[in-house]
Amino acid sequence: MILRTDLYAAIRLQDRLQQTKKADQATYRSLIGLFLFLLVAAGSHYFYMVDQVNRLRPEAEAASNRASKIQKDLQSAQERIDQQHEKVSRRTALLAFANNRLSWAPVLEAVFEVTPPYIEMKSITGISANQESNKLVISGRTATRNSRLDCDKYRLLLVEALSRLGHNAEGKFAHLEEIDAGVKTGNAFLLTTFDIELTWNTKSDGR
């Protein structure tokens, strides 16, 4: 009778079981290691993110505060500039009024200066509208040998007198008439009545 008995079977089985157990333990350890590694990595990442946020927050707050302070400064500067613009436009208007006004006294002086003795003035009228267009109307009469020509000479004298004052004036007769029966001093003399209209623009004079 042959008895075949594997005397080492139990031992081999135990070895296999131990090997399997060891392999399982190694797997568990690996898994735990992996888990711990992931935990440490995630924790580091999380703290890195928290640190970034914590650094950014005061920086952003400081920048916002500075921006709002500058905004306030800008608003107050803008208000000051608006007031300044108002002041400047007021000053410009007032100085322009003083600068552009026409002084009639020198005009009148120049007119009287160039008026020859043979011209009799009946009226003189000056109008200055809106500090721009100015008009001077001189009405009068004369009785000379060439009274019509003398009236024209007078007109030119007036234009010249105004141009000496810096006014680019135009002079024309609004009325010019020879009256035969006006003066009884002989046939050679005629009475001529006239209205001379002188116009000029202060703005175009560059004043």
Added chain:
Amino acid sequence: MDGKQLIQAAVAVALFLFAILYTYVEYFVAPLNHQREALQVQLAQANNEIATNTTQLHKLNNEEQSEHQNAALDQLLDRLLATVPAVPQVDCPSLLSKTMRRHEIIGSKISVSAFLPFRGVQEGLMQVWSIESPQVNPMGFGAALADIENQLPMAQITEFSLQRAQNNGPIRSTISVQFATFR
């Protein structure tokens, strides 16, 4: 552990890891990331605003500084405004009447004829005063005109006339003078 158990364990571990990762990303990383992005946007906006407003502020300050150089114009204006009658309704008639009398023009009638707005000056008002004189001599009239113009640089004689009504009769005159006044 046989093959089937191994697969089950691997799937369980994978699911566990996915769950852990999802929880971490969704509940820890994502809010922090949103917060960081929002702060970065806030910082960029604030810096942009600072840069723009600082430039604008410098521009306004320069404009303000440049206006300080016009102090001479302000002084000139102050001197001109000092000549404006303080109470026009009271001061103008007496001033004009005195001026006419100084040049031997007697009996002048002085009246206010119009009130006009002053273009470009909100509180400004133009008062137009008329002076009618029954008898003047031309030289005295010219001197009176010059006197008014010298005393009142903020006034404009808008109209005047000298007229002899009849031969050898008296010469009558009228003057319209526009005063700049302030409310």
